[in-house]
Amino acid sequence: MPLQDLMTRELERFRAEHPRSEALAEQARRSLLGGVPMHWMVRWPGGFPVFAAEAEGARFRDVDGHEYVDFCLGDTGAMTGHAPPAAIRALAEQAPRGITLMLPSEDALWVGEEMGRRFGLPYWQFALTATDANRFALRIARAITGRPKVLVFDWCYHGTVDETFATLGPGGEVALRAGSVGPPVEPSATTRVVEFNDVEALERELAHGDVACVLAEPALTNIGIVLPEPGYHDALRAATRAAGTLLIIDETHTICAGPGGYTGAKGLEPDMLTIGKPLAAGVPAAAYGFSEEVAGRATAAIPRETADIGGIGGTLAANVLSLAGMRATLSEVLTDAAFARMIELGERFEAGVRHVIGEHGLDWHVTRLGCRVEYLFHGERARTGAQAAAAGDAALDRFIHLYALNRGILLTPFHNMALMSPATGAADVDRHTEMLDAAARELTAAA
Ligand SMILES: Cc1ncc(COP(=O)(O)O)c(C=O)c1O
Secondary structure, eight states: OOHHHHHHHHHHHHHHHOHHHHHHHHHHTTTSGGGSSSGGGGGSTTSSOOOEEEEEBTEEEETTSOEEEESSGGGGTTTTOBSOHHHHHHHHHHGGGOSOOSSOOHHHHHHHHHHHHHHSOSEEEEESSHHHHHHHHHHHHHHHHOOOEEEEETTOOOSSOGGGOEEEOTTSOEEEOTTOOSOSSOGGGTEEEEOTTOHHHHHHHHTTSOEEEEEEOSSBOSSSOBOOOTTHHHHHHHHHHHHTOEEEEEOTTGGGGSTTHHHHHHTOOOSEEEEOGGGGTTSSOEEEEEOHHHHHHHHHHSOGGGTTSSSOOOTTTTOHHHHHHHHHIIIIISOHHHHHHHHHHHHHHHHHHHHHHHHTTOSOEEEEETTEEEEESSSSOOSSHHHHHHTOOHHHHHHHHHHHHTTTEEOBTTTTEEEOOTTOOHHHHHHHHHHHHHHHHHHHHHO
8 A cells, every 4th residue: 555545544543543632623723723732733643633631651541542652751851751750749749838939949959969960060050941941051151252153053953942943054054944933033143053973064163253152962863863973072072162162062852861961971071051851750840050160150241130131030940849840850760770771671662673674674774862762764874964854754754653643652743753761661662663563564565
């Protein structure tokens, strides 16, 4: 059966098996913009999203009573597993004792010290989202260097940060990323862009002397996983130091590499580090850290009298509830021991996908960073964001997601990403392998 016919069959099955979700989606069109509470939910395959009823551990149930193994895990927000008991206990104990006060609690100290242990940076601040942590880090970098620009990698994603919606155009110029809604200024005014793993381009762009900071995921994770080549991080660190440019490492997704993210696993030495998503088991929480030197310069750059209106803030930031959640998550859920198990499962997932690729002679490849695994419909491993983007296959992507959904498996949307949580089990991983094997059999028969 050709891919299009397979897709039609899967769409019919999805619709037939999700009457309650379909009815809710219909009703939602009358009160929610586009029929969804958050705009990109319109992109789920199937014609309407699955409405969630409840979630626990590595599973969730929808309103039609189907149970799913969740490898999306809220796109890393629930990398802890859903509702981990230790975090829920801490949140339930804290909530009746206050949620937000604009005052510090003792949990903040514990979390600051633990973040220092994990990531090697001595000073920390908190925010509610990784987007905000990045926005504040960029402001501080500009303030303390007196330089206007940020350098990012082609096809990066760091949240809804205006300066990062830039890609390389066909002539190597800085261009607005397709789909960017209402940009405040031309991105070339704020941003320089280079390909990941291209040291020469990096040095060339830094030589302009106007780059306050490089904002970098240590491996790209939002356009498939693009791993750094050997020596790349040494070169990045040396080039930024030589140019007087700060290096900000965004560990929001690469925390999958271990308890201290890629930075902890590989001994990186960023000037600042940002992270959000799973820190408080899904309750909004984010953090940004500073080296000793940058902390001193940042303190001097934020005048006490105007500290509340300087563009770095968030009334609810550092609230006592999210800090209680962070303390419990870091001390009892995303522990060193949990990471060891999660990474082992990541290896099992990778081996399963590799087996399916080999068995069916597919021109695909699988790549892994710690407990995060991704397969791409292209035989060659991308070394840049542009190569990864060019290798995308939207139709096949939608088919695999829907095929998985119809068989009780949720993958991270818009690419084939799977994340292991402390609650994920070997049987969950094997169920995915079996699903992929069946899909591959049908696809190769169709070809
Ligand atoms: C690397 C990275 N940084 C930051 C963010 C922003 O996170 P949030 O949307 O929670 O602000 C994302 C979101 O996907 C991300 O992938």
